[in-house]
Amino acid sequence: MGTYKAINLVKRNEGHIGPELFEMVEKTTPQPADGEFLVKQAYMSLDPAMMGWMTADTDSYIPRVELGTVMRSSGIGEVVASNHADFAVGDQVMGMFGWQEMALTDGTGVNKVDKKIPPEMALSVFALPGLTATQGLFGCGDPKAGETLVVSGAAGSVGSIVGQLAKAEGLRVIGVVGSDEKAGWIINELGFDGAVNYKIDDLGAKLDELAPDGVDVYFENTGGPIQNAVFERMNAHGRIVVCGMIADYTSAHPSPGPNWMRIIKKRLSIQGFTMPDHMHKAGELQAKLAPYVQRGEVKYRAHVLEGLESAMGGLSLFLTGDNKGKLMVRL
Amino acid sequence: MGTYKAINLVKRNEGHIGPELFEMVEKTTPQPADGEFLVKQAYMSLDPAMMGWMTADTDSYIPRVELGTVMRSSGIGEVVASNHADFAVGDQVMGMFGWQEMALTDGTGVNKVDKKIPPEMALSVFALPGLTATQGLFGCGDPKAGETLVVSGAAGSVGSIVGQLAKAEGLRVIGVVGSDEKAGWIINELGFDGAVNYKIDDLGAKLDELAPDGVDVYFENTGGPIQNAVFERMNAHGRIVVCGMIADYTSAHPSPGPNWMRIIKKRLSIQGFTMPDHMHKAGELQAKLAPYVQRGEVKYRAHVLEGLESAMGGLSLFLTGDNKGKLMVRL
Known part of the structure; x- marks a missing residue:
């Protein structure tokens, strides 16, 4: 019976999110009881929403992570021991496994993932970011060919998929990003029609240039100016x-x-939305998304940090905007 | 061939809306040509939206009133001469007749009103205010029995109907008003569950007291704090x-x-809305509203100014909040 490492949240953030909020602990590897199975995580996903889960605010749509417990996160891994009828050793599975090398689960909220789908693609496209983009764009945005869409956080995991789906639907797509490198990536690699670098551009003038007919759909990921x-x-x-609203987290x-x-005029x-309200239709959203991926219309890039401990400093990349693509930790 | 009086808009407002923006003129009473008829107005409606029509802003949903032309307004009156197949002398009609004693029209946007409906009720309930309330509440607000609704401008022509319809649907209804007299009216006469006087109450504390379970539907008529x-x-x-958004007009x-x-959380x-988008279903909205009126669930009070010239100072009552009920001018 071995041990594994896990990271607990031990302190609420007061403006800065870094290693000082966490504590690495060592745990004894459990044996799955009846109806349980054990997952060895391969990758953990880092998502902006996690910053919301860490705050003292209890008035949120999803329970906060209590101090002294394993930090919540989604991830992908392999079943290494099972006493569960539906999950066998060797299955690739995605679920809310938390910041730990091993996770014991009864299968609640755990989905099998075809082993042909690489784990980086699974986390970048078919997990939270892709589902969020698909639900938000089609469920709330009502995109129509010929319209203009602006998406903020456009090089981020959600924004990059929103923009690509909208392009595939025939919209003019402008992305708001925080660096010229990201601007180049969304235009040259993802096919966006234009990019605004909010850190250096005159926002109004640049939008007038790129969206001369105004904006029909705005997909808000960041808040701010x-x-x-x-x-x-x-x-x-x-x-x-x-x-x-990452600017305000x-x-x-x-x-x-x-x-x-202007709302009247x-x-x-x-429409505000969060994925927990829609997770019951995850399968439907994945099915909606799959043809775009198969046609090569949805590209992604993964920003991979190495090793469990790298998670502790990783979230701050969302605040500085230094993440390039879907942020994840390889274990 | 006689003459009649009309009021032209001659100046854009810069903060104050009063008689200095208008000019009374005398015109020769015309004879209706083929397909036209002449209406002698009995009452003109004064509505907050009219302040929007007067501004220099051309970026609005309805064309502004050009300087030197008759001020736009809706009204009710009687056909006194007709060369129109569908309108006969003696018909009671409602339409956008403007600030004038007589109006020549080809019937565009003009509706006949059953002569059993008193003109004050027609303008207060079955014209713009009632249609706006009905469309806004049912088309956007999705009210459900047991929920709590807050409506601002609650003693106003739209807000008072919104609140009464919501009460009839089984909601808890809180009105925001600007005087204790209005608070008493909406509670004692209209049956609201509570009132906030925004001029004297501690808004947050009063809302916590009146809506302890929070607010499910907010019908915004005023803006402001x-x-x-x-x-x-x-x-x-x-x-x-x-x-x-009367506070900002x-x-x-x-x-x-x-x-x-909070939109996310x-x-x-x-949802912003304005009635011009929905005027094509005015008949449907009137039919939706009628049973509430028949059951005595929608009361109104008319604030009647006397004489054409009183319109020029009348709009400012919306800004001071000194109107009591549906504002209109009797000619």
Whole structure:
């Protein structure tokens, strides 16, 4: 009976998210009881939503992670021991396995993943990011060929898929990013029509240049100054999908939103959504997404950190914008 | 061939809306040509939306009123001369007749109104206010029995009907008003469950007291500080219907809206709407509204100004909140 490593959350963040909030512990590897199985994780996913799970705020849509417990995360791995009728040793499985090398589970929320799908693709496209992009774009954004879509966090795991799906649907797609490298990637590799670098561009002028006919769909992943600039350019009957507000996850003083007059004048729809409400249709969303992937219309890049302990510093990359592609940890 | 009086818009407002923006003119009464008829107006409706029609802003959902032309308004009156096959002398008709004693029309947008319906009721309930309330509440607000609804401008022409319809549907209804007199009216006469006087109450504390389980539907007629207080109390899957922003119609520096984080956390829907998009289903909306009126569930009060010239100072009552009930001018 061996041991494995896990990382507990031990402190709430107060503005900075780094290793000081966590503690590495060593645990004894358990034996699965009846109806349980043991997963050896291969990759853990790091997602912006995790920062929300760590806060003291209890007024959220998903329970916070309690101090002294394993940090919550999704991941992919292999079943290495099983007393569960539906999961066999050798199965590739995805689930909320947390920041640990081994996870014991009764199968709740665990899905098998075809072993032909590489784990990096599974986490980048068919897990939370791809499901979020698909649900948000098609469930709330009502994209129509010929319209203009702006997506913030456009080089991120959700935004990059939103933009590619919208391109495939015939929309003009503008991405908001935080570096010229990311701007180049979404234009040259992903086929976006244009990019705004919010750190250096004059936001309004650049949007006027790239979206001269205004904006029909805004997919909001970040909040911050770009929000006002896009909002002011929304067309009549425009739709805004509010998916993430990364600029405010760690802010003590969230900045105000735009005045609502334009909501009336342009009869805008603004819809907030989070994936936990829609996880029951994960299979349906994966089926919707698969043909785009098969046609080569959805590319991804994985930003892979090495080793369990790298997770502790990894989340801060979302705040600095230094992640390049879907962030994950290889164990 | 006699003459009649009309009021032209001659100046754009810069913060204040009063008689200085208008000019009374005398016109020769025309004879209706083929396909036309002449209406002698009995009452003109004054509505908050008219302030939007007067601004220099051309980026609106309805064309602005050009300087030197008759101020736009809806009204009710009697056909006094007709060369139109569908309208006969003596018919009671409602339409966009403008600020004038007589109106020549080809019938576009003009509806006949059963002469059993008093003109004050027609303008208060079956015209713009009632249609707006019905479309906004049922088309965007998705009210469900047992839920809590907050409506701002609750003693106004739209808000008072929204609240009464919601009460009839079994919701808990809280109205936001600007005087104790209005608070008493909506509670004692209209049957609201509670009232917030935004001019004197501690908005947050009062809302916590009146809506202890939070707010499911917010019907926004005013903007201003109440917006943030209600927004912060919206429940999961709450709906916000943005119908009016009277606090900002004449403001040079509209105040910002709330930060959007709550839109995600509570998966809120925010829908802007204006009646011109829905006027094609006016008949359907009137039919939806009629049974509530017949059952005595929709009461109204008319605030009647006397004489054409009183319109020029009348709109400012919306800004001071001194109107009591549906504002209209008797000619």
